[in-house]
Amino acid sequence: MGHIVLKNVTKSFENLEVIPPLNLTIDDGEFAVFVGPSGCGKSTLLRMIAGLEEVTSGEIEINGEEVSDVPPSKRGLAMVFQSYALYPHMSVRKNIAFPLRMEGIAQSEIDAKVEVAAKS
Structure with missing residues (x-):
C-alpha cells in the first residue's frame, strides 16, 4: 500500500464540517479500519x-509525497466499493489485473502482483 499521512485534513460541504481536523498516520503494511454510523464521513475520508x-484544508501524503494535486490514477491506490464494481465477463484474476494493465505495467509484473494479491 504505502505510507499515508493526513495532516489537519478537513472536509466541509458549504457550512457543514463533515470531517473536523484529522491527523492520521498509516504505516506501510498496516491496516486501518474506519467504523461509525451511516453518514459520519467514513466514505468521504477514503474518497x-x-x-x-x-x-477542504490540510494535506495528504502518500509515501512522503504531498498528493493534493495528484489525480487519483497517479496515487497508486485503489478502492473497493460497497457494491461490487467488477466486470462480470472477466475472471477474478482479470478483474484484479485490469487497473494494472490500464497503467501500462509489464505483463510479467502484472502476473506477479496478481499472484500476491490472490494469495493474500
Whole structure:
C-alpha cells in the first residue's frame, strides 16, 4: 500500500464540517479500519485519500509525497466499493489485473502482483 499521512485534513460541504481536523498516520503494511454510523464521513475520508474528493484544508501524503494535486490514477491506490464494481465477463484474476494493465505495467509484473494479491 504505502505510507499515508493526513495532516489537519478537513472536509466541509458549504457550512457543514463533515470531517473536523484529522491527523492520521498509516504505516506501510498496516491496516486501518474506519467504523461509525451511516453518514459520519467514513466514505468521504477514503474518497479524499484516493483523490476522488477534494480536501477542504490540510494535506495528504502518500509515501512522503504531498498528493493534493495528484489525480487519483497517479496515487497508486485503489478502492473497493460497497457494491461490487467488477466486470462480470472477466475472471477474478482479470478483474484484479485490469487497473494494472490500464497503467501500462509489464505483463510479467502484472502476473506477479496478481499472484500476491490472490494469495493474500
